[in-house]
Amino acid sequence: MHEILSKISLIGIVPVVKINDTEKAVPLAKALSDGGIPAAEITFRTEQAEEAIVRITKEMPDVLVGAGTVLTTEQADRAIKAGAGFVVSPGLNPQVVAHCMQKGIPVIPGCSNPSDIEQAMALGLDVVKFFPAEAAGGVKMLKALSGPYGNMKFMPTGGITADNVNDYLSFSKVIACGGSWMVPENLIKQGNFEKITILAREAMESILGFKLSHVGINCEKDEQAGKVAASFSSLLNLDLYNGGVSIFAGNAAGNIIEVMKTPYKGRHGHIAIKTNYIERAVNYITGKGYKFDQSTAKYDLNNKLQTIYLESEVGGFAIHLVQ
Structure with a gap:
């Protein structure tokens, strides 16, 4: 083409x-x-x-x-x-x-x-x-x-x-x-x-259909992550499930909080934004003057982009797009 x-x-x-x-x-x-x-x-x-x-x-x-x-x-x-x-x-x-x-x-x-x-x-x-x-x-x-x-x-x-x-x-x-x-x-x-x-x-x-996917919260260790996730579960009636490096608190309505067992991207954590077309979203946001960290890009088996982080944080949170 x-x-x-x-x-x-x-x-x-x-x-x-x-x-x-x-x-x-x-x-x-x-x-x-x-x-x-x-x-x-x-x-x-x-x-x-x-x-x-x-x-x-x-x-x-x-x-x-x-x-x-x-x-x-x-x-x-x-x-x-x-x-x-x-x-x-x-x-x-x-x-x-x-x-x-x-x-x-x-x-x-x-x-x-x-x-x-x-x-x-x-x-x-x-x-x-x-x-x-x-x-x-x-x-x-x-x-x-x-x-x-x-x-x-x-x-x-x-x-x-x-x-x-x-x-x-x-x-x-x-x-x-x-x-x-x-x-x-x-x-x-x-x-x-x-x-x-x-x-x-x-x-x-x-x-582009931007929507909040989930919020990630950084913790220092497993025990702390478990307590934080349990608190959100009790507070908002969210189900808990272990994601390996993190614990998720969420439900079918799409309310999802990811609690990291060890510090990950972002000073406080990360925010994931869903989009209908991630490559178009990257192009659109780049046109606004923002830059993406290409080293964070992840692709599916068909080499289609699935997720990527912005270079800069917003309010202490790393921001990434999700297809």
């Missing part, structure tokens, strides 16, 4: 944007980036699209900007010249695909049936846009389509909302979703970029 598409996958969502006023292009990109979505697909449905891409790529170089609704090789050339990092089209036009590939620009054409996908494969593509996603049958249709084509990945677009985005992202063949609910046209027209930042942040919070 192309490097830019890998970066898109780490974000998880690509806002599909229609720009009618180029003066709003940079503030819009900044609003999205501030909300944790440093990406945008500027559709070539307006005359301002080309200039909007030029301005964003010049003034917001950390934002991944692509051109959408590209229907011809001429539009593709204009988009590439403007600085678009990727090209998206509603359908599969072999000429447009071949042209972009020759230019070294990742292209994501729209596909909605097996014939489209096989043509995309014949052209050398490994990522396509499933469009129009909801109208074409949604996640159920996408899973059926992907069955015979194990190496193909998808970016569903069309009818994606905050309510169904995780239905798509939880499917392993989906690298990201295209959506416009966080960039409604009326807010762009009004210049209400603060609201767009809020919607972008809410979108990422919905996707």
